[in-house]
Structure formats: structure tokens, C-alpha cells
Amino acid sequence: MPDLPKAYTPHDVEGAIYERWLAADVFAPDGAGSTADPALPPFTIIQPPPNVTGSLHLGHAQRTAVEDLMIRHARMRGHRTLFLPGLDHASIAAQFVLDGIIAAESESRQSLGRERYLERMHAFVATTREVMLGQQRRVGASADWGRLRFTMDDGSARAVRVAFERLYRADLAYRTEALVNWCPGCRTSVSDLEVVSSPETGSLWSIRYHLIDEATGQPDPATTITVATTRPETILGDTGVAVHPDDERYAAVVGRHVRIPFVERDVPIVADEVVDRGFGTGAVKITPAHDHDDYQTGLRHRLPAITVLADDATVTGTGTRYDGLDRYAARAAIVADLDALGDLAATTPHELVLGRCQRSNDVIEPRLKTQWFIRTGPLARRALESTRSGRTRILPERFEKTWEHWLTDIRDWNVSRQLWWGHRIPAWYCPDGHVTVSSDAAGPTACAGCGRPPADLQQDPDIFDTWFSSGLWPFSTLGWPDDTPDLATYYPTSVMETGYDILFFWVARMMMLGLELTDVEPFHTVYLSGLIRDPEGQKMSKTKGNVVDPLGVIDESGADALRFALIHGATPGNDQRFGTARLEHARNFANKLWNATRYVVGARPATIAEDAERRPPDVAKLGPTERWLRSRATATIAAADTAMAAYTFGELTRVLYDAIWSEYCDWGLEFAKIRLADTSLDHATREATWWTLVEVLDTYLRLLHPVMPFVTEALWAALPHRAGDPELLIVARWPAAGTRDEAVERQVGELIDLVTELRNARATAKLPAADWLETLVFVPLELGGTFEALRPAIERLARARPLQRELTPEALAAATRPGDLSVIVAGGDIEATIRPATASGHADALERARLERELADAEGYLAAARERLSNESFVTRAPAAVVDGARAREAELADQVDRLRDRLAR
């Protein structure tokens, strides 16, 4: 048994412990140090792979803490546990970061070229990767590092190719020209999810279009239709004007044509119900190539789609002087020119919602592109079926509504990205337009359409949306598409823990792809964590500068404190504010635990050898407090089990905090101190007391281990172990709840209340803390044995001596003298009288005031209880147990009120 240093220094504890775990090979389910029971089902958590874009923040630390908590708990219950760690290449996010880095060196994607750019990327992620893995170890992740995976490793690459080929063959992946969300800054398309709507103030311009005189074929200067637009530059791509079919104002002009200025194009006026008659002028210009609504309208009316903006959002191909101008410069020029022509009818400020790129914040430009899409309809239906049937559960449950809503209205998923860092789409095109999709690493051997040789084929230059590879994560990490032993053993996985902010991005994609490709739900439970915010409730972000580095916190307070704080404050799906107060609370708790253990270790009776093997306490020698401690430990185990089963980890920490601090330390250790020092007791009795302390502390260390693994491991090593225990707590068994002794819990509880009340009376009367006070006490017969056993402890803790027991309340009343302080324990029959060493009128006044306050409280409760009982329908309609409880309560209160009145009358 190692000695415990006097001071708790997390830094010293934690490094050594992690090394011991690694050396013992206890993380892997099949590691040499595993104590798992092969008969139990395995428990698997595939870690949500953090982006290799830098370093981990508190949110990651929280996720890791929660995942590791579940894994450690399952491991202690004897399950084979796989906590598979990983990293995500984070295609667009990583490119965004790297672009920033190379920009500082006056380089760019274009200047480096694809090959050198990717070299830079590999070097970049090689460094961030090590930083991030190191951080996870510091947090204490008991992950199986030997199975570490990366979304860009060969296994993932193959899984991506095979998945795509299967989807293609099942007609769930298709290539088409469609309007996609184009980010001019990132120079790629992005998915609908990556477009964030941003309310902004812009302008609404009303513009007159001239109708064509059908006789001359020329615009009629006198006949115009006014359209309203927020984006005048798209005029150049207009191919129609739409009005509502029932709009009488325009009924006459439907079917006629207008001439689009600058491009001199004649386009038809069409009737379409999409138009809102009440908005603007009731006439809408239609630009199918640059607006999602217009695209649909265009399709309905067979209007051509003319692209007028290039990849960099400059005007292109219009043959006007605007070509080459940025979209906003073109807008200004066009507005000015329209004004000059006299066709600008109005300019009004306008609140609108812009789509901006989640990554670069550029305004998204809808553009026509030929790209790959995943047909989500059939996939989403299966995913919905999984949650509706309960085969996969989402926690907290309210997110199932969000899930339903999103998956019901889901649109096809654009997976093509015009980026470099990612998985290249395994599709090849031949000059005749045939498409060949091949999962072969070497590519296809011939064109699938015409048999041309590979040399004639060109691979799609695009890569996949990063979430495509992430979507395969639960099974690609286990060896899929091969039928590996790991896949057979650990798939489907158990719990997917992640933030609610990526429910759609990631969880939905994993469900859809997992169901399609493996025919089974990839996990049975989705646990959604909330976000970590700063103490002011702000989202942590680098630009705000309020990001907290977990390593700094760990250096200062320890990983255990960090984990406890993060878990303690977490309610599933709810954000939490994180600040120093929480952290100090957690660190103080670790410190408390450390010192309590140090006390226990140091309190070993001399009759027990230092290296003695653990013995269960001798049941025959247990006193009430020992039985109380054991019963409370059993209650705590049950409460911890309930919390674990409900995934309410914050509740788990609360239960353990209270049990350890408020029960074990505040009362258990204090009672034990007195007993251990009581030389009137025999050796065996004192040994039983100590063994009880050891046993209960052992239980609490086990229960707390998943939350605070380092300190519990260190402290557990200082306790004697049972014969069958392993070397390390991490692979020791989770405790099983025994039977509670409710009688002893109640009795000891009442005596604890007595001590508290005696202290209260003393403090209220402002009696010196150091004084020993002569005290008389009446304790009913059924509590007598317990009282006598605890008498030395009560005397010491209440500083009441001599503590003389009176046998009847009458005897107590008779012995009470004026100036004595009275104590009537609420809810019990215990009464006591304290005799101050020096009587003082002042103390007496304070004492009366205290008793009167207590009386008023008791009378209030009593009145409420009586009112409830006098209610006929309560007595007849409430459950018997509740009524009985109320009667008992009434009796207790009545008794207490009597006694208080009696005392005050003296």
C-alpha cells in the first residue's frame, strides 16, 4: 500500500496513473489486463472524431468525459468495452484553417497547386493530431489507442469507395445538374445544412421592365411591368417574369413578353402560384440559374436557366460591360444605370434573410452545377422507422421531434465538393458521357458504358462532403466492408454520444448510411450533450477569445476536477455555463476525498497489520453507525445505478457528492473517530469500525471512478483490497446494492438531528463554542439502544457533557430549570435541555425567540396538515399510503407543537 502524500496534487497523481493503465493494457476489450466477462454483451462507443484542425476545447473535454464515464462504468460491470478513438479530416474546415495559415505566407491554394497543398495539409494534420491525442489522454480517455482511426486512412478510403458504389448501384446516388449552394470564398458547393441564414438589412429595388409591342416586336416605352428584387445583378440572368394567376392587375399581360435591360432579352410573363400578390409589386423577375425558387418556377414554365455569375461571383458571359465585375459592384452599377434609364421605380430598405457559408461567412450564391447527390428519401424513411420503433432512442427525447421534422422534409444531399482535402469521388467519365463508378482502389478497368480503356477516362475532380466519410464512421472503423471479427463483435455499437448541434450533420447521416449499408441501426442510443458556454452564457469561439483550453484547467485543477465539473453541470441536451466556480467546487471535492481517504488509511487500528488483506467487518461487532454507513452506501449504489440507467450523469455526481461529503465525511468519519478512540471498546469492535470505513470508502471510490478516474485509482491503491480484486480499480467490479437497514437509518438520522439541534440552540444563544454544556435528554425507549451506543459521539459532536438521559418527558421537564435551552427534535420524540455554564438573560431572550420561531413554523405546518386531513375528498380519494403519511405527520407536528408550547410556558 503506497503512502498518500499529505497534500493532494492532481498533477503528480494523474500522469503516473495513466501510465499504469497503459502498462496494464486495460483499455482494449481484448487487452491483457481486461477482467471482462465474455458472457456479457460488449459495450461499444465509437468516439465522435474531433476535427484535426487544431486543439481540443472544453466541449471536446466534456464529450470525452461523458463517453469515458459510460465506458468505465460498463467496463466495471464486466462488459468487454471498446472505446474507439479517432480523428476527422474535416475537409472544408481543415482547408479553411490551412488557407488562413498559408495566406500568412502569401501563398494560396492556387499558388501551391493541388499536390503541394495536400502535402502541406498532411504535415499540418500530423502535428495537430499529436496535440489532440495528447489532450485526450490528459483528460483520461480510456480509449483503445491501438484501434485509433482517421477518416482519411486507407480503411476509411475504401469504405467510402465501396459505400458510394453500392449507393450508386442501388440508385441512391446520382449525378445531375442542379442548383447548388455555392460559396464564392471557399470555391465549393456546400450542403443545405452548411448554409446559415442570417437576417440582414438590404434594399428592395423596384424596376420597370418594358413590355414588347406584339405588333412591332419592340419594347413599348409606355407599357411597363414593375418587378421587385433584392438582387438587381441577377437581372442579367432573367428569363421570365411571374405574376399570380388570380391577380387581376396582371391578367391581361400574362403571356406577353418583356425586354430585359442590358442583355436585351425578351422573356415571357408567366402565371404562377408561387407569387405572393401582396409582396412588392406582385410581379417577380425569374432568374432560374441563381435562385432556388426561380429555378423551380423556371422548370414549371420551361424557362431557360442562364448563368451570369462565375465561381468567384463575378459577372460573366453576359456580353455586357458588367462582365468581370464582382456581384456587388455589378449590382451598384446596374442600379445606377437603371436609374439613369428612368426604369428604377423605387428603392426601399428591406429586411431579408441571407444564406451565408457556415465556414467562411460569404454570402452563398446559388449556382447551376453538375454534381453528385444522395437520394435521401428512402434512407430517411428507414431512419425514421428506427426511432419510431424505438430500436434507436434519442436522449433527451424531445430531440426526436426535431429529428422527425428534419427527416420528413429532407432534401437530397449534395455530396460533391470542389475541394482537395478529402476522398476523391470514385466516378470516371468517358468522352461519350458514360459514367463509371468503381470502388477499386486502382480505378475502373474500362468504361462501364462503352468499354473504353481507363486511359480515356477522367476521374471526377471533386471530393466528398466530409460528412460522407463521417457517416460511415461507426462501421468503417470496425473494418467494414470486410466481415471482420471486430465488426461482428462490436457492431452495432451501443451509445453514440455527441452534441445536439450535429444531430442532422452527423447522426442522421450515420443512421441513414448505416441502415442502408449494414442493414442495422448503428447504435441503440443517441445521447446528445449540450454546448459548453462561458460564464456569461456566450458560445465559446476563437474570435470571441473566450475559449478555454482544457489543458490549462487540468494543469491547475486536475483532470478529475475538470471531468467532475463538466459532468456535474450537464443535463442532456442543455447548454451549460462553465466557470471557475464550478471548477473549484469539483476540485474541493477531490481534495475532500483525498483527505478523507488519508484519514481512513491513517486510522487503522494497531491490531491490524499494515498489509493486511481486506476483511469484511465482523457483523456481530457492528454498532449503529457502522450499520448506518453500510445501509447508506447501499442506498447510494442504488441511486447511482438509477442515474446511470437514465443517463442522468449530473444526478450521479450529485448523489455521490452528497453521500461522500455530507454523510460519509460529515457524520461517518466523525462517529468513527470517537469509536476508534474509545478504549472501553474491545479490539474486535474497533477493527469492525475501521473495516466498515474501508468497505464503504471502497464502494464510493468504485462508484466515483467513472467520473474521477485518476484520484479514485490513486486512493484505492492505498486501501486494502479484497482477495479477488484486481490490481487496478479501473478493472475492478462496480458494487452491487445490498439490503438497506431502514430502521437504523431512521434511528441514526434522528440522533444526527439531535446533534444538529443542540448545535443550533447553542449558536442561537451565542454560547461560547468551546464550552462543554451540561445537557439532559429524553430519548424514547425504542431509540435507547442506539442512543447509548452513540452517546460518546453525541457528547463530543454536540459538545454536551455530561449528557444525562432522563427516562420520561416528565422527568426531563421536572429537571429543567429557568435559563435552560430546550431542544425538540422535529419529527422525532427526542427532547433535550441544555444548561448554559453561565446563565444570562440575554441568552434566554435569544432562546425564547428561537423557540417561538420554531413553534410558529411547526404550527404553520400543523395547520396545513390538518386542513388537508379535514378535506373529505383528500381522505377518501388520495391513496391510503399518502393519507397515512399525512396522519403520521400531523401527529408528529402536534406533538412537537405541544412540547414547544409547554416549554415556552415554563
Added chain:
RNA sequence: GGGCGGUUAGCUCAGCUGGUCAGAGCGCCUCGCUUACACCGAGGAGGUCACAGGUUCGAACCCUGUACCGCCCACCA
């Protein structure tokens, strides 16, 4: 425009399926004899559980509505 959360002690938050549920931590006030711990110990003050109705024998908890705050989704140019 839909949907979802939140509103409980000065602050940050717990309160699971309605019946000792009005709680915790921090902060505050008073006091510390006691060598596990001052990262501590003892005692205490503090709340019409956002507001208004309703259901019920009984509501912080269920229903309806209102007000703020936050988030998600959404094709009004």
C-alpha cells in the same frame, strides 16, 4: 411562418412518471474547541418556483393563454 427549449434563493443551476420538493454549489452573515481536509468545520439568513386562468382531494411538475430570453427549421422576390 412553423417547431423546440428556458424563466425556481443575490449568481449558476438540480428538481425523474403530480402527494415532506421548495433543494445544491457559489456568494452573504455569525462562530470555530476538535491535527483527515481552511480546497476546512459548525450554525444561519435568502424564493408568491415568470404571469393569468384551468384540471385535480392535491400542481414548480399536467392543460390553455400571455410576456420576455435562447435555439432549430423554413423558397416570400
